[in-house]
Amino acid sequence: MLSVPTLRRVAILGGSRIPFARSNTAYADLSNQDMLSAAIQGLVDRFGLHGERLGEVAAGAVLKHARDINLTRESVLSTTLSHDTPAYDVQQACGTGLETAILVANKIALGQIDVGIAGGVDTTSDAPVALNEQFRKALMRANRGRTTIAKLRALSAIRPGMVFKPELPRNAEVRTGLSMGAHCELMAKRWNIGQQDQDALTVASHRNLASAYDRGQFNDLVIPFRGLTRDNNLRPDISLDKISKMKPVFDRQHGTLTAANSTPLTDGAAVVLLASEEWARAHDLPVLAYLRTGETAAVDFVDGDEGLLMAPAFAVPRMLAKAGLALQDFDFYEIHEAFAAQVLCTLKAWEDETYVRERLHLDTPPGAIDRARLNVNGGSLATGHPFAATGGRILASLAKMIDQRGSGRGLISICAAGGQGVVAIVEK
Amino acid sequence: MRSADQYLSFTNSGFGKWVTGSLGLPQPVQLARRQAGKPDLRQPVLMGTGAGGRLTEPLAALFRSANLVSLYHSENDVWREAARRHEIMTARYTAETSGKVGALLFDATGIEDAIGLESLYRFFHETVRSVGTNGRIVVFGTTPEDAGSTEAAAIQRGLEGFTRSLGKELHRAIAVQLVYVRPGAEAAIESTTRFFLSSGAAYVSGQVVRIAKPVAKAVEYDPGKPQAGRTVLVTGASRGIGAAIADLFARDGAHVVALDIPPAAAELDAIAERLGGSALPLDITAPDAAEAILSDAKRRGGYDVVVHNAGITRDKTIAKMDAGRWDSVMDVNLFAPLRITEALLSGGGLRKNGRVVCVSSLSGIAGNMGQTNYALSKAGLIGAVQRLAPEAAKSGITINAVAPGFIETQMTAAIPFAIREAGRRMNAMSQGGLPIDVAEAIGWFASPGSGGVNGQTVRVCGQSLLGA
Numbered sequence: 001m002l003s004v005p006t007l008r009r010v011a012i013l014g015g016s017r018i019p020f021a022r023s024n025t026a027y028a029d030l031s032n033q034d035m036l037s038a039a040i041q042g043l044v045d046r047f048g049l050h051g052e053r054l055g056e057v058a059a060g061a062v063l064k065h066a067r068d069i070n071l072t073r074e075s076v077l078s079t080t081l082s083h084d085t086p087a088y089d090v091q092q093a094c095g096t097g098l099e100t101a102i103l104v105a106n107k108i109a110l111g112q113i114d115v116g117i118a119g120g121v122d123t124t125s126d127a128p129v130a131l132n133e134q135f136r137k138a139l140m141r142a143n144r145g146r147t148t149i150a151k152l153r154a155l156s157a158i159r160p161g162m163v164f165k166p167e168l169p170r171n172a173e174v175r176t177g178l179s180m181g182a183h184c185e186l187m188a189k190r191w192n193i194g195q196q197d198q199d200a201l202t203v204a205s206h207r208n209l210a211s212a213y214d215r216g217q218f219n220d221l222v223i224p225f226r227g228l229t230r231d232n233n234l235r236p237d238i239s240l241d242k243i244s245k246m247k248p249v250f251d252r253q254h255g256t257l258t259a260a261n262s263t264p265l266t267d268g269a270a271v272v273l274l275a276s277e278e279w280a281r282a283h284d285l286p287v288l289a290y291l292r293t294g295e296t297a298a299v300d301f302v303d304g305d306e307g308l309l310m311a312p313a314f315a316v317p318r319m320l321a322k323a324g325l326a327l328q329d330f331d332f333y334e335i336h337e338a339f340a341a342q343v344l345c346t347l348k349a350w351e352d353e354t355y356v357r358e359r360l361h362l363d364t365p366p367g368a369i370d371r372a373r374l375n376v377n378g379g380s381l382a383t384g385h386p387f388a389a390t391g392g393r394i395l396a397s398l399a400k401m402i403d404q405r406g407s408g409r410g411l412i413s414i415c416a417a418g419g420q421g422v423v424a425i426v427e428k
Numbered sequence: 429m430r431s432a433d434q435y436l437s438f439t440n441s442g443f444g445k446w447v448t449g450s451l452g453l454p455q456p457v458q459l460a461r462r463q464a465g466k467p468d469l470r471q472p473v474l475m476g477t478g479a480g481g482r483l484t485e486p487l488a489a490l491f492r493s494a495n496l497v498s499l500y501h502s503e504n505d506v507w508r509e510a511a512r513r514h515e516i517m518t519a520r521y522t523a524e525t526s527g528k529v530g531a532l533l534f535d536a537t538g539i540e541d542a543i544g545l546e547s548l549y550r551f552f553h554e555t556v557r558s559v560g561t562n563g564r565i566v567v568f569g570t571t572p573e574d575a576g577s578t579e580a581a582a583i584q585r586g587l588e589g590f591t592r593s594l595g596k597e598l599h600r601a602i603a604v605q606l607v608y609v610r611p612g613a614e615a616a617i618e619s620t621t622r623f624f625l626s627s628g629a630a631y632v633s634g635q636v637v638r639i640a641k642p643v644a645k646a647v648e649y650d651p652g653k654p655q656a657g658r659t660v661l662v663t664g665a666s667r668g669i670g671a672a673i674a675d676l677f678a679r680d681g682a683h684v685v686a687l688d689i690p691p692a693a694a695e696l697d698a699i700a701e702r703l704g705g706s707a708l709p710l711d712i713t714a715p716d717a718a719e720a721i722l723s724d725a726k727r728r729g730g731y732d733v734v735v736h737n738a739g740i741t742r743d744k745t746i747a748k749m750d751a752g753r754w755d756s757v758m759d760v761n762l763f764a765p766l767r768i769t770e771a772l773l774s775g776g777g778l779r780k781n782g783r784v785v786c787v788s789s790l791s792g793i794a795g796n797m798g799q800t801n802y803a804l805s806k807a808g809l810i811g812a813v814q815r816l817a818p819e820a821a822k823s824g825i826t827i828n829a830v831a832p833g834f835i836e837t838q839m840t841a842a843i844p845f846a847i848r849e850a851g852r853r854m855n856a857m858s859q860g861g862l863p864i865d866v867a868e869a870i871g872w873f874a875s876p877g878s879g880g881v882n883g884q885t886v887r888v889c890g891q892s893l894l895g896a
Contacts, residue, residue, distance in 0.1 A: 026527075038525050045508065045520050216495050216515060223519035224472045227527030227560075229497040 004111030008276050011287040012426065015396020016042035017270035018225035019232065020384035023124040026228050027267040032061045032071055035225075035269035036121040037078035039392075042223035043117060043271050044081050047285060053082040055113025058100045059271065060090040061121050062387035062417075063169055065128045071121075094338065095296065095422035096120045097270065097391020098414050102294035102424065104274050114279040118395075119271030120388025126267075127169045135162035171265070173417065175302045180417065181250035181339065183301070183308035185257050188341040190307060191348050195256035198340035199243050202261045202381050205337055209378025210236035217377055221396050233264055233384040261340040266384030270392030272399075287428070288399035289410075294424040295319035301419040306359070309342045311421030312413040313349045314359070317366050319423055327366035330373065331408035332401055334394045337379035338415055346413065377401065390414060395426065402428050432836050433852060436859050456858035457601040459630040460562040462868070469625045470530030470564045472497040474521050475507040476551035480538025483568055486614045487533065488514040490621055494651070499526055501551050521555065528560035531625050536587060537570045537609055540580035552594070561600040566624045567591050568617070571608040571638060584608070588636055595634040595856050595891045603633035604891075610640045616880030619872065622651060628868035631861035634891030642879030644781040644824030649876040656681030660874070661721070661731050663712055663765075664738030665699060666692040668837040669787065672863030673735055676871050678703035682733070685724065687712070712738055712764040713756075718771035725777035733783045733874045734772060736765035736809070741839070743798040754801045761805035766812055769827070773820060783874040784820065784827040786813055787866070788885060793831055794895030806831070810885045817883025826882040828873045833889025834860040857890035 016039050021027045027035060036059055044050060059072040068074075073087035092099045097120035104116035130136070134157070141154035172179045178186075188198070212218060213230050222230075238260075248255030249262070280287050297315035299306040312335075320327060327350060335343045347369065349355050356365040377397060380390055391414055398410040409427040416422060438444035439455045448455050462468055473491070475498050477484060488510040491498055499521040500507040511518035519526070532555055539545055548567075559565065567587055575581035587606050595604035605624045609617055616639050623629055650656060660677045664670035665686035674684045684705035688696050693709040700707040710720055725731045739761045742753035765786060772778050791799050792806030813829045820827045834840060834851040840860065843851065852860045866888045872878060873886075887895070 034525070042519055046512065214495065216492070216517070219495075219515045219517040220512070222517060224497045224499060224517060225519065225525060225527070227472075227529075229472055229517065 001112070002110050007109050008111060010105040010108045010291045011275050011277055011280050012289050012291055012395065012399035013273040013275055013280055013285050014043070014047060014288060015221050015270065015272045015392060015399070016040070016046060017222055017389065017393050017396070018042070018268055019222055019228040019230055020266045020268035020386055020389070021228060021232050022384060023265035023267060025232055026226050027123065028125040030123065030226070030267070031126050032064065032068060032121045032123055033075050033078065035123065035267065036071065036075040036119070038223070038225055039119060039121070039269035039271045040075055040081065040117060041079045043273055044079055046220065047273060050080045051082050053084045055107065055116045056104065057081075057085055057087040057117040058090055058104050059087070059117070059119045059121065060096040060100060060388050062091065062093055062096060063122055063124060063127050064091075091388075092422065093417035093420060094336070094385070094387045094390060095414050095416035095420055096388035097393070098294065098395065098412060098422045098424055099296065099391070101272055101274065101291065101391060101395055102422070105291045105294070108274055108276050115273070115275040117271050117273055119269065119392035120390075121269035122386035122388045123267040124265040129169070130167035132162040132165045133167055173308065179250065180308065181257055181262055184262070184339040184341050185250040185255050187307035187309060187345045188256050191345040193256065193341050193344045193348070195248075195258070195261070196244065197344055198256060198261040199240055201337070201340040201343060202243060203238055203240050205375060205379045205381040206235050206238040208376055209234055209382035212377035218397070221400060231383045233266065234382050257339055257341055261381065263338055263380045263385040266386045268384065268386035268389045270389040270396070272392045272396045288403040289426045289428040291395070292425040292427050293319060293323055294422065296420065296422045298421070299419045306419065307345065308419055309338060309415040310345065310349065311419055312415050312423055313346045313421075315421045315423040316411065316413055317360055317362060319425065320366070323425060325425070327369060329409060330369070330411045331405060332376065332398055332410035333369055333374045334398050334410060334412045335374065335379070336385075336390055336394065336414040337375065337381040338385065340381060342415055391422070395424070398426050402426060432841060433859055454853055454858040455599070457561055457599070459601050459857065459859070460627055461630050461862070461864060462627040468627050469494060469496060469622065470562070472499050472526075472529050473531045473533055473625065474499040474501065474526075474529045474555055474558065475504060476501045476532065476534040476547070476555070477504050477506045478534070478536045478539040478547045479544045480540070481506070481535035482537045482611070482614050483535045483609065483617060484510045486617050487535070487621070488516060490618050491516045494622065499529060501555065503547065503550070521558075523554070523558060526558060529555075529558045529563070530560060531564040531566070532556070532559060534567045537568050539583055540576060541583070545583055548590070556594075556598070559598070559602055562630070563600070563602045564625050564629065565591075565594060565598075565602060565604040566621065567606050569606060569608050571610050574611050591636075592634045592891070601630070601857055603629055605629075605633070606636045608636065608638045610638070613639050613641045613880050615646070616640070616642050619875045619877030620881060623872035628872065631857060631865035631890050632869055632886065632888050633856055635886050637881060637884060637886060639880040640882065643821040643826055643882055644879050646879070647781060647876050653681035654871070654875045654877070655733070658682045658732035658876075659685065659728050659730070660733040660735065661685045661687060661708070661725070662735045662737055663687045666695040668839065669832065669835060669863040669866050670737040671699060672867040673737055673870055674699055674703060674705070676864065676867035677733070677874070678705060680871060685728070685731070687721075688738070712768065713759045717764065718767045721768055722771045722775045722777045725772060730777055730779040731772070731782065732779050733785070734769070734778065735870055735874070736768070736784070736786045738764070739787060741799065741802050743802065745798050746800045749801065757801040757805050761802065762808045765809065769812070769816065773816075773823065773825070778823070778825050780824040781876055781879060782825040783878070784825065785870045785873045786827070786829040788829040788831040790831050790833040790887060790889050790892055790895055793887070813885060814883050821882055826873070826879060828881060828883065829885040830866055830869045830873070831885055831887045831889070832861065832866045833887060833892040833894070835866060835888075836860045836862055854894065855890035855892040859890065861888055861890060
């Protein structure tokens with residue numbers, strides 16, 4: 001599959017995202033395509049890519065309408081990129097954004113393409129509401145009927161009540177029926193993570209994000225959109241006092257996960273521009289950092305007793321072993337805060353000798369990280385988390401941080417539904 | 429501050445909005461004024477740049493330092509590039525995706541011909557509907573006398589008609605200004621641009637301001653506390669607009685010297701104590717007043733700002749006016765400020781980068797029945813400002829005037845109902861201003877960054893229909 005004499009480094013040149021908005025607020029009437037198009041157009045405007053034919057654009061959404069079969073390609077056609085740019089959709093739950101970047105990067109590394117855009121979008125305000133399943137089946141049967149009588153017989157199964165009981169998308173695991181929050185609540189109990197620690201991480205997330213905005217850190221990463229100039233989930237005046245009084249939402253009796261220390265449903269889109277070094281040079285665009293490698297893992301949370309969101313705990317040590325790095329060899333740790341508890345469980349797992357030996361099959365635990373390097377410009381708890389958009393947000397933001405530092409290395413870790421986890425290393 | 433304007437409160441209630449809408453009555457919008465902890469500058473700012481605009485760099489520097497978010501009109505590659513260089517958050521404007529914008533800025537300084545002028549038309553034609561309630565619009569032009577040709581001068585002068593008409597077309601408390609920038613004065617636009625984008629300019633609209641090279645070398649200052657470390661004399665500080673001015677300077681970090689007539693000494697002491705300032709009870713018409721003020725100034729190492737706010741009305745039509753009414757108004761409103769300014773300027777009572785601000789009046793511009801005396805005194809201040817400006821500039825000092833229109837004070841509360849209502853509504857904002865609105869404009873003149881604004885009179889009148 002190698003299309004050039006040797007493998008090439010993959011440069012991250014920049015990113016573009018719209019401010020993230022809590023569900024049913026600023027973007028309530030927008031579609032995934034509206035938001036993804038805006039994010040891509042922002043990137044095109046920023047890097048002067050009008051009329052350019054890129055190798056490919058890959059993006060995706062977790063919640064999609066049936067009509068969005070070609071969401072990314074349709075979005076490309078709504079921008080001023082050359083309409084000769086091919087595109088495809090990817091879907092790997094919350095890992096979508098980062099997985100997409102890994103796919104595009106692989107093609108660049110292999111020389112199949114020189115430049116591409118990767119990213120994702122999601123809306124829970126414009127979620128696909130499907131027909132009632134029995135209603136839908138009756139319609140399909142009628143469609144299959146060869147005679148009028150057969151068609152009528154099939155349609156006679158339709159009851160008025162079906163119209164009022166549509167099939168709603170659920171934020172729940174198909175196989176366990178538990179919501180993601182309920183799963184994470186189980187993890188928090190298994191790892192004995194208290195609410196206070198979760199709340200402290202939440203406060204840090206909001207404070208870090210607010211201060212990053214105040215410094216203008218995101219000025220070349222975020223584009224104003226629909227009247228928003230910052231993520232509207234951000235609470236700069238958050239305090240431990242205020243959120244520690246909040247009641248648990250997933251286990252009302254004995255739980256520790258609250259609305260503050262869990263990410264809210266969010267709408268938004270984020271994309272990243274990836275290219276070979278030659279392409280970047282030819283277009284006179286500076287390289288922020290390089291996407292060195294990625295890894296994806298999955299855990300058996302159904303039959304096994306592993307936590308739903310623990311896959312990154314497996315993916316990271318596997319990736320580090322291949323890259324010949326230790327967990328402490330990083331200047332920045334970008335761990336997606338699906339829930340504060342998810343981050344804390346993962347960190348604790350890496351320090352637990354028994355767990356590491358029995359589950360990760362490693363002799364020595366990866367160990368602790370320097371917490372001062374964790375999500376230094378805020379995380380998903382403050383920013384919000386439009387599922388497929390999070391990977392693009394983190395990747396571009398981390399590349400810029402490394403560029404500002406002059407050199408360095410950053411770790412990305414993103415947990416995803418279905419017991420999956422996508423992780424990557426960015427460095428310069 | 430609670431407004432005395434009950435009609436304004438009524439139209440902003442659900443029922444009142446329906447009633448006044450159905451009857452086709454004016455529907456004033458509650459003006460958004462400065463509030464601690466609330467964002468002050470309107471954003472995102474949608475940028476338009478005419479061909480050859482000179483202000484891209486200084487505006488970009490301001491956007492970066494104030495961390496303002498911008499949008500650019502699709503034709504404006506100049507701003508797109510500048511925003512990238514200066515790391516300003518920006519995006520292409522489209523009516524569908526951008527949402528409401530806080531302000532429109534258009535750099536028309538380089539427009540010299542009909543083709544260039546078309547970009548002004550297109551920009552406003554396509555974007556003006558996107559400006560949100562309490563939004564701001566600023567057009568920058570080149571002083572017509574500095575324009576390169578007759579056509580260019582005509583176009584630049586024509587911008588006055590454009591912005592004034594725009595102010596009257598837009599409702600929803602959108603304020604529109606024209607700022608003429610002399611060639612070479614580009615770096616001096618910051619404080620004025622900030623002010624016109626801010627909540628402080630809520631009741632200032634339809635104004636034309638000229639910016640020249642600053643009278644003194646630029647100094648660093650904190651836009652959040654622009655008067656920190658400065659000493660400010662406010663005359664007539666015990667109540668009304670004067671008290672609001674004193675409050676504002678204290679808010680902005682100044683040491684306030686509050687002056688009023690000795691009978692008001694008790695109120696004055698209270699104000700000085702509340703603001704952590706000093707009280708200076710004296711009658712400015714007394715023969716030795718100028719001398720006394722100068723010695724107070726010297727004792728404090730000089731004033732940085734002097735605000736001539738003290739004023740009285742003694743209304744009568746000229747035929748019925750006795751000499752006492754005439755003389756007292758002249759003395760308090762005109763001659764005392766002249767004497768004090770003269771004494772401070774010649775006696776070294778004002779420090780470098782100092783400011784003198786006179787409170788004139790719309791009466792002085794438009795004239796008002798029964799106010800021949802008052803209008804003369806207030807128009808006289810405008811003349812004094814124009815005459816003194818080049819003199820003061822030599823010492824690094826500016827002198828300017830504000831001309832308030834209908835401001836809600838005890839003085840206007842005493843006007844009979846029908847006349848008061850007319851006065852309130854006859855402006856683009858369909859409401860009276862508050863003392864703080866006048867104070868905010870004075871605060872802008874007095875800012876250490878406003879050295880390029882000299883010899884000007886700016887109205888605080890919600891773009892009143894009266895006067896030029």
